[in-house]
Amino acid sequence: MDNLLKAGLGLWMTLVLVGAFLYAPTAAGLRELSRIIYFHVPAAWVAVLAYGVAMVQGIFYLRHRDLRFDAKSSAAVELGTLFAVLATVTGALFARETWGVYWNWDPRQTTIVVLFFIYVAYFSFRGTLADAHRRARLSAVYVVFAFSVVPFLVFILPRAYVTLHPSPLLNAGGRVDMNPQMLQVFLAALAGFTGVFVWMHNLRWRAEVLSGGDGDGE
Amino acid sequence: MNYSSIWAAAVILRKDIRTELRSRHGVSVLVLFGVTATMVISFALGIPETDEVVAAALLWIILFFLSVAGLGYSFLREEEQMTMDGLLMAASVEGVYLGKALFNLLLLMVAQGAVLPLFILVFNLQIGPWARFLTAMFLGSCGLSAACTLVAALISRTQAKGPLLAVLAFPILFPLLIAASADTAAALLGGAGDSIQVLVLYPGVVGAFALLLVKFIWEE
Numbered sequence: 395m396d397n398l399l400k401a402g403l404g405l406w407m408t409l410v411l412v413g414a415f416l417y418a419p420t421a422a423g424l425r426e427l428s429r430i431i432y433f434h435v436p437a438a439w440v441a442v443l444a445y446g447v448a449m450v451q452g453i454f455y456l457r458h459r460d461l462r463f464d465a466k467s468s469a470a471v472e473l474g475t476l477f478a479v480l481a482t483v484t485g486a487l488f489a490r491e492t493w494g495v496y497w498n499w500d501p502r503q504t505t506i507v508v509l510f511f512i513y514v515a516y517f518s519f520r521g522t523l524a525d526a527h528r529r530a531r532l533s534a535v536y537v538v539f540a541f542s543v544v545p546f547l548v549f550i551l552p553r554a555y556v557t558l559h560p561s562p563l564l565n566a567g568g569r570v571d572m573n574p575q576m577l578q579v580f581l582a583a584l585a586g587f588t589g590v591f592v593w594m595h596n597l598r599w600r601a602e603v604l605s606g607g608d609g610d611g612e
Numbered sequence: 613m614n615y616s617s618i619w620a621a622a623v624i625l626r627k628d629i630r631t632e633l634r635s636r637h638g639v640s641v642l643v644l645f646g647v648t649a650t651m652v653i654s655f656a657l658g659i660p661e662t663d664e665v666v667a668a669a670l671l672w673i674i675l676f677f678l679s680v681a682g683l684g685y686s687f688l689r690e691e692e693q694m695t696m697d698g699l700l701m702a703a704s705v706e707g708v709y710l711g712k713a714l715f716n717l718l719l720l721m722v723a724q725g726a727v728l729p730l731f732i733l734v735f736n737l738q739i740g741p742w743a744r745f746l747t748a749m750f751l752g753s754c755g756l757s758a759a760c761t762l763v764a765a766l767i768s769r770t771q772a773k774g775p776l777l778a779v780l781a782f783p784i785l786f787p788l789l790i791a792a793s794a795d796t797a798a799a800l801l802g803g804a805g806d807s808i809q810v811l812v813l814y815p816g817v818v819g820a821f822a823l824l825l826v827k828f829i830w831e832e
Contacts, residue, residue, distance in 0.1 A: 456828055504786075504790075508783045508786045508787075509783075511782055511783035511786070512783040512784075514779075515779045515780045515782070515783055518776065518779050518780075519766070519767075519770070519776065519779075519780055522770040522771050522772040522776065523769075523770055523771075524771070528769065531828055531829075531831075532766055532769060532770070532828075532829065534828070535766060535825045535828050535829060536763075536766060536780065538821070538825055539762060539763075539784065539821050539822065539825055540783060540784055541821070542784065542817050542818045542820075542821040543783065543784055543786065543787055543818075545813075545817060546787035546788075546791075546810055546813075546814065546817075547786075547787060
């Protein structure tokens, strides 16, 4: 069953790749550049999803004091770091081609960078804690505390600054500005990236539990 | 969090002020850091006419590093002198956080009392509406203290005491620093900034998270 799921995921991601380059049409004005949406947006989504998982598992640890929740939380942060880097780099490439500069502190760029800094800080903090339960508890406190910046990043700063970022799929108007083929590939890519995250996360946290919970990544 | 916590916070604030008056270690670190940073920047720029936006950004960079250099001290002192356990026996942990946060706010305000006049002087700044400028300073300090006090509490529980506060506090302080420097720049330019809502909400939101989480830091 497990192998079947893995094979299915591999097939699915292959289809997403093929679909992204061969099946989906390009958007008017952006030409081939528009294909980045099938990789950049899912990567950013997974980076944010990973933070959600890390926080929820952190809260579970604080409630139940089971080190497995800590392993799940820290594994999510590890993967979140990876996907935050991917989203930042692909976003910067897109920004260079469409806006002329790699970086301009667009609210969305700001958000992903703050997320990345939270992840990096989380690991430098974990590295200073030797006792497994204390490390789990204090890491969980930090990851939940970091959530206090979310309302500012999501609701307040984007309104204070103009953005050039293309509006997200679920924009204020609730409209979907994509043609059906693009939407199919886009949703398939979102599902595929989420599947890859779930699979990698599952491997990572179980490996951490098997290593006795005192390995911090190695 | 209840009435007795607020009472405990006031008592801890008074105790910390009294300890501080004996050694003046915390406040001297903050003031000297602020003065040194201001002089270094002024020397490096070398020009009396400074762009207001740049000046506001520089001021908040100084205040950020000043906070991460000095605000960890009040918890570290308790851990080093092994008085933290006694403090937790005498007061609720929320009261301890609140008292330390108020003390850190006071430290920041005293340090600004020394640093701000110097900064305004060497950069030859014309403050537009003073009320706006001081409001941005005060609310920004509340935010710095609310966030740094909790992170300092976390760090006092680790082996490493060095530059970790800057690393851990930076992403959390990010929205505050953007809003505070935007509002300070607006005040220097003579207008009203549009980030005041962030400055008002930030200490409240971050303080509420801190009060919810602080009880997990010392329990074992």
